Amino acid sequence: MLKALNARSIASRLFLSAAFWSSSILIIAGLGLSALNARATESNFDDELGVYLKALVANVAVAGEEGRAAAPPVIAPQFELAFSGWYWQITRLDGEHPDIRTSRSLFATQLPRLDESAARGDLNRWRGYVTGPGERPLRMIEREIDAGDDGRYLVQVAANADVIQTEIVNFEYALGATFLVLALALLGSTALAVRFGLRPLRVLQEGVTAIRRGEAERISGEFPQDVAPLAAEVNLLLDANREVVERARTQVGNLAHALKTPLSVIVNEAESGSPRLADKVQEQADVMTRQVSFYLDRARAAARANSPSAATEVRPVIDGLIRTFEKVYRDRGLAFAASAPDGLRFRGESQDLADLIGNLLDNAGKWARARVEIGAERDPQADAAGRPFLIARIDDDGPGLDPGARDAAIQRGRRLDESRPGSGLGLSIVVDLAAMYSGSLRLEDSPLGGVRATLRLPSL
Numbered sequence: 001m002l003k004a005l006n007a008r009s010i011a012s013r014l015f016l017s018a019a020f021w022s023s024s025i026l027i028i029a030g031l032g033l034s035a036l037n038a039r040a041t042e043s044n045f046d047d048e049l050g051v052y053l054k055a056l057v058a059n060v061a062v063a064g065e066e067g068r069a070a071a072p073p074v075i076a077p078q079f080e081l082a083f084s085g086w087y088w089q090i091t092r093l094d095g096e097h098p099d100i101r102t103s104r105s106l107f108a109t110q111l112p113r114l115d116e117s118a119a120r121g122d123l124n125r126w127r128g129y130v131t132g133p134g135e136r137p138l139r140m141i142e143r144e145i146d147a148g149d150d151g152r153y154l155v156q157v158a159a160n161a162d163v164i165q166t167e168i169v170n171f172e173y174a175l176g177a178t179f180l181v182l183a184l185a186l187l188g189s190t191a192l193a194v195r196f197g198l199r200p201l202r203v204l205q206e207g208v209t210a211i212r213r214g215e216a217e218r219i220s221g222e223f224p225q226d227v228a229p230l231a232a233e234v235n236l237l238l239d240a241n242r243e244v245v246e247r248a249r250t251q252v253g254n255l256a257h258a259l260k261t262p263l264s265v266i267v268n269e270a271e272s273g274s275p276r277l278a279d280k281v282q283e284q285a286d287v288m289t290r291q292v293s294f295y296l297d298r299a300r301a302a303a304r305a306n307s308p309s310a311a312t313e314v315r316p317v318i319d320g321l322i323r324t325f326e327k328v329y330r331d332r333g334l335a336f337a338a339s340a341p342d343g344l345r346f347r348g349e350s351q352d353l354a355d356l357i358g359n360l361l362d363n364a365g366k367w368a369r370a371r372v373e374i375g376a377e378r379d380p381q382a383d384a385a386g387r388p389f390l391i392a393r394i395d396d397d398g399p400g401l402d403p404g405a406r407d408a409a410i411q412r413g414r415r416l417d418e419s420r421p422g423s424g425l426g427l428s429i430v431v432d433l434a435a436m437y438s439g440s441l442r443l444e445d446s447p448l449g450g451v452r453a454t455l456r457l458p459s460l
Contacts, residue, residue: 010201011194018190026179026186037171042139045164046127049141052076053125053157056088057145060153079103083133085160087111093144093152109133111156114142129161137161200227204234211238243436262288311460312350314376314390315340321358322374329365336361340376344390347458348437359430360394360453367398367450378459383438390459398450406443430455 052075059073078086082105089111092099100110114128125143132138140158147153200223207219218238219231262284269280322336346353357374364372372394379389430453431441439457446452 011198014194014198015190018194019187022186022190023183026183030175030179033175034168034172037175038168041164041167041171045139045159046141049127049139049157049159050125052079052088053141053143053155056090056155056157057143060090060145060147060155079105081105082107085136085138085162087132087138087156087158089154089156091154091156093154095151106133111138111140111158113154113156114140130158132158139164200224204231207231208234259288259291262291310348312346312348312353314344314346314353314392315342317346317350317353318357318374318376321354321361324358325361325365325372328362333370334365334368335371337371337373338375340374341378344376344378345460346390347460352433352437353457356430356433356455356457357392357394359427360392360455363427364394364396364398364451364453368396369398369450371397371448373448379456388459389439389456392455392457394453394455395446395448396450397446397448400445400449401443401451 055075056073074080075088076086078084079088080103084105086103087106088103089106090101102110109132111132112130114126114130120126125141127139127141130138130140137160138158139161140156142154142156145153145155203221204219204223204227207216207221210216211219218235221231222228223231265284266281269277318338318340322338326334326336361372361374373396374392374394376390376392379391382388427441434441434455434457437458439455442454442456444452444454
């Protein structure tokens with residue numbers, strides 16, 4: 001049953017939950033009110049019987065003071081009609097044979113005494129239910145009085161208990177009808193509240209459906225505060241997927257463009273019947289292999305970029321790269337220093353973070369004289385969407401770079417100094433990969449005297 005409930009829609013679960021608790025509360029309240037009403041009805045009935053009991057007690061007391069036998073009192077007309085359901089009885093308890101006086105309504109019958117389970121009230125009165133004439137249930141109160149020398153008496157007054165039961169049943173019918181109407185009203189209002197409350201989710205669903213059908217590109221409209229973040233995240237996810245597709249298309253286009261030249265060379269050599277055709281094919285095949293590997297790596301990075309589930313601790317990646325480059329540049333005696341707070345996380349794949357920082361550290365190591373420093377921290381400035389970023393700064397104490405040459409340094413394949421090993425792709429790879437993550441790379445003067453590479457990336 002629980003599994004079936006979990007499979008239901010949110011609207012059904014909310015409605016069933018509200019219906020269950022509302023019904024439970026109404027049932028408990030109804031039972032409580034019914035019990036209170038039953039006690040109140042019995043109490044009121046006992047009060048009415050108590051009035052007649054006082055009149056009978058007063059009659060016994062007056063008769064004792066005057067030293068004469070009291071005539072049967074007439075306290076209400078219903079006690080004069082035979083088997084009317086209203087009865088009284090006065091019994092003298094201290095004689096050898098009890099002297100019993102009864103109302104005319106008893107018609108030669110007698111009232112029984114209450115058993116030990118009867119409830120005791122005020123003024124030494126007991127109250128409870130007995131079976132009276134005609135086997136009919138009676139509500140009765142009784143009291144023992146001590147008249148001194150005039151004797152001890154038991155005074156009893158009883159009435160038909162059907163009156164109490166009728167009042168209780170009538171109240172329960174009225175209460176049940178009232179609570180039934182109230183339950184229907186609560187269920188109706190709950191259904192309307194659930195429908196109205198979940199309307200933003202239906203609008204969101206319709207927006208996603210429109211996007212799937214190609215009728216819209218984004219989810220539009222105003223949403224409540226608790227749904228607006230979901231709509232915003234869906235739009236961000238759509239934008240990220242759109243960027244991934246666009247970047248993949250760009251990489252495919254770049255790859256096709258890069259392969260045109262080697263293919264043209266091979267075709268020309270083949271048409272000219274050159275004896276160096278095999279060498280040219282091998283040479284251009286190597287070029288095409290490098291190009292294919294390069295653009296496949298960029299396509300994979302584009303697919304991983306902005307992945308909502310990717311998160312990488314920055315400090316372990318930096319520490320691992322520092323240990324690697326200390327070994328690579330051990331012969332030159334370069335010193336590498338790193339500082340990054342614990343808990344700083346990059347919103348992306350660890351391999352991409354290693355490629356980004358690794359290329360910058362490698363470039364700094366090539367130009368540094370004695371020292372390379374890297375520091376990472378959280379960027380206090382968020383982007384327009386409120387997403388957090390981190391800053392990584394790589395400094396070297398090399399010869400530096402003129403401001404006019406910094407743009408040229410990050411162009412793919414551009415090498416400003418042929419004396420250093422490399423292909424000229426390192427900084428351009430960093431720029432492209434950072435852009436895939438909505439990040440950036442900036443070159444500026446370093447406090448160490450060389451170049452500072454400032455990398456800005458999304459964080460968590």
